[in-house]
Every structure is written in structure tokens, then in C-alpha cells.
Amino acid sequence: MGIVNVTPDSFSDGGRGPEAALMHARQLLADGALILDIGGESTRPGAEAVDVDTELGRVLPVIRGLAGSPALISIDTMKPEVARAALDAGAHLVNDVSGLRDPQMLSMCAERGAPACIMHMQGEPRTMQLAPHYGDVMGEVFGFLAAQAGRALSAGVPGVLLDPGIGFGKTPDHNLALLRALPELSALPWPVLVGASRKKFLGALSGNPQGPADSRDAASLALHLHAARCGAALVRVHDVRSHVQGLRVQAALESA
Ligand code: PMM
Numbered sequence: 001m002g003i004v005n006v007t008p009d010s011f012s013d014g015g016r017g018p019e020a021a022l023m024h025a026r027q028l029l030a031d032g033a034l035i036l037d038i039g040g041e042s043t044r045p046g047a048e049a050v051d052v053d054t055e056l057g058r059v060l061p062v063i064r065g066l067a068g069s070p071a072l073i074s075i076d077t078m079k080p081e082v083a084r085a086a087l088d089a090g091a092h093l094v095n096d097v098s099g100l101r102d103p104q105m106l107s108m109c110a111e112r113g114a115p116a117c118i119m120h121m122q123g124e125p126r127t128m129q130l131a132p133h134y135g136d137v138m139g140e141v142f143g144f145l146a147a148q149a150g151r152a153l154s155a156g157v158p159g160v161l162l163d164p165g166i167g168f169g170k171t172p173d174h175n176l177a178l179l180r181a182l183p184e185l186s187a188l189p190w191p192v193l194v195g196a197s198r199k200k201f202l203g204a205l206s207g208n209p210q211g212p213a214d215s216r217d218a219a220s221l222a223l224h225l226h227a228a229r230c231g232a233a234l235v236r237v238h239d240v241r242s243h244v245q246g247l248r249v250q251a252a253l254e255s256a
Contacts, residue, residue, distance in 0.1 A: 001035040001074065001195075001234050001235065001236040001237065002028030002029070002033030002036050002037065002237065002238075002240045003039075003197065003237065003238050004036050004037065004038045004039070004062060005021075006059055006062055007039065007040060007041065007042045007058065018065070019061075021058075021062045022062050025062060025065075026066075029071050031240040031241040031244060032240055032241065032244035033071070034072060035071070035093065036066065036072070036074065038059050038074065038076060038091070039075075039076030040055040040058030040077070040082070041055050041077065041079075043076075043078075043097050045125065045128060045129035045167070046125070046126060047125045048126060049125075049126070055079065056081075056082055059082070060085065060086070063086055063089040063090050064089050066090065072093065073090060073092050073093070074091065074117070075087070075091040075093070075094055075095065076095040077094070078098045079105075080102060080104040080108045083096070083114070084108055084112065092115075093114065094114050094115070095116075095117040096119065097121050097125075097168060098119075098121055098124075099118045099119050099121065099144065099145070099148050100116060100118055106155055107155065109152065110152075110155045110157050111156075113158050114157070115157065115158055116157055116159075116160055116161070117161040118145055118160050118162055119163035119165045120145055120163070120164055120165040120168065121168035122134075122168065122170065123169045129167075132169045132170050132174060137170075137174045137177050141165070142184065142185055145163075145164070145188075146162075148160075161191050161192065161193045161233070162185060162190050162191070162192050162193070163192070163193040163194065163195065164178045164194070166194065166195060166196040167199045167200070175201055179223065179226065179227070182232060183231060186230055191233035191234065192227075192234075193232065193233065193236060194223075194224065194234075195235065195237075196220060196227075197224070197235075197236060198213040198217065199220075202216045202219040202220060202223065203216055203219075206218070206219035214238070217242060218242075220238070220243075221243055224243060224246075225246055225247070225250050228250060235247075
């Protein structure tokens with residue numbers, strides 16, 4: 001899954017408006033992305049929410065511009081109104097970082113027959129990194145995901161992906177614990193998505209705490225290869241080309 005952020009404050013691939021985002025999306029497809037994840041609201045720590053019209057003004061031109069391409073399109077939003085309009089414009093999947101906590105998002109996905117990615121987030125983006133706290137991080141995160149999957153499927157959502165939400169209301173230790181426990185999450189009956197691309201904690205882990213976001217691509221690939229080995233079905237990444245190469249080599253080694 002290639003990341004297409006259409007936001008002025010996107011840390012590495014946005015800020016250039018829908019035209020540039022569309023070109024970026026086409027490049028990610030050429031690089032081998034199967035799904036493009038289009039987002040018009042930043043969910044990075046500390047980010048302020050935007051209104052429906054602003055978000056739609058960013059994502060709809062990109063989704064419409066991709067009509068007729070072979071891309072599967074995912075809309076990265078927490079707002080049912082945005083998700084509905086994106087599905088009308090041709091999106092196939094709803095990626096909700098709030099994990100379908102809004103009942104309207106859940107019922108809209110069911111009505112529209114749209115599959116959903118359910119991500120775990122503690123709190124909300126503006127404040128989630130101030131003081132993340134868990135008694136039992138694996139139990140709480142995996143428990144939430146399994147409960148939401150059950151709720152969504154019984155409401156008629158046709159399919160779900162589960163995502164532990166790396167960096168969303170989590171300390172570096174929480175992220176590592178969840179990543180080490182991925183085989184447990186992958187053992188549940190639903191496909192797993194992992195998105196750690198260019199996230200800040202990778203800077204510290206890789207001995208590069210001050211570098212810019214795009215200096216964390218090798219660290220991202222190492223982490224996502226681990227995720228794939230642990231059973232993740234999808235990884236959400238900025239640098240599609242290097243991930244396709246790395247995942248193909250890993251698959252070739254494993255197929256022996
Ligand atoms: N991370 C971001 C945004 N959307 N969606 C899912 N499902 N999983 C993630 O980990 C995730 C996401 C924030 O990262 P970005 O600013 O690089 O898009």
C-alpha cells in the first residue's frame with residue numbers, strides 16, 4: 001500500500017496540492033503498489049483536525065484522477081462524510097485510524113459494502129503522544145481490534161483488515177512489544193496491515209534520531225520485512241520501490 005498524503009503539513013510527500021499528489025500516486029503504481037492510500041487530514045502527533053470540505057477538496061481530485069487506472073484506492077479518513085464521497089468517486093476501501101469507533105462510519109461501510117481497515121489508536125492525534133498508557137498493551141490493542149472486527153462483520157461490513165496502529169498513542173516500547181507480538185495478531189482470522197513507514201521512533205532505533213523523515217526508509221524496510229515474516233498481509237509505505245524489491249527477495253528466499 002503506497003501512501004499519498006494530500007496535506008500541507010505532510011512530512012515527506014504532501015504539501016504540493018492534488019496535481020502533484022496525482023503524479024506521485026501514478027509513480028507509486030509504476031513502482032509496484034497494489035493499493036494507494038489517499039489521505040487529506042494529517043494524523044501525525046499534534047496535528048489539528050480539518051473540516052469535511054477541506055478534506056474533500058484535497059482527496060476527491062486525486063481519486064477522480066485515478067479513475068480508470070488499475071489501482072485499488074483506499075481513503076484514509078476518520079469522517080463518514082469523507083469516506084462516503086470518496087467511495088462515490090471510486091475508492092474501494094476505507095482506512096479509518098480511529099478503528100470504526102464512530103457508529104456512523106461502521107454503518108456507512110456496511111450500507112455501501114465497503115471493506116474497512118480497522119486501526120487501533122489510543123486517544124486522538126492532537127494529544128495521543130502526550131502520555132500513552134496501557135496495563136497490558138497487547139491485550140488492549142489486539143482485544144480492541146478483534147472486538148471491532150466482530151462488530152463490523154456482524155453489522156454487514158464485507159471485510160476487514162486489522163492494524164495495530166504503530167505510533168498512535170504508543171511509546172517506542174509499546175510499538176516494539178506490538179511488533180514482536182505480530183504473529184499473535186496474524187493468527188486471528190483477519191488480514192493484518194502494518195504501517196511504520198518513516199515514523200519517528202525508527203530514527204532512534206536506527207541510530208539516526210535527528211535525520212529527516214526520508215532518511216528512515218532503510219529502517220522502515222527492515223521493520224516491514226519483519227512484519228511480512230510475521231504474517232502481515234499488507235504494509236503501508238512511502239518508498240514503494242525499495243519495499244517491492246525487499247519483499248520480493250524475502251519471498252524468493254522463503255519459497256525455497
Ligand atoms: N499511519 C498514518 C496515517 N494513516 N493508516 C493506517 N492504517 N496505519 C498507519 O499506521 C497509519 C495510517 C500516519 O503516517 P503518515 O503521516 O506517514 O501517513
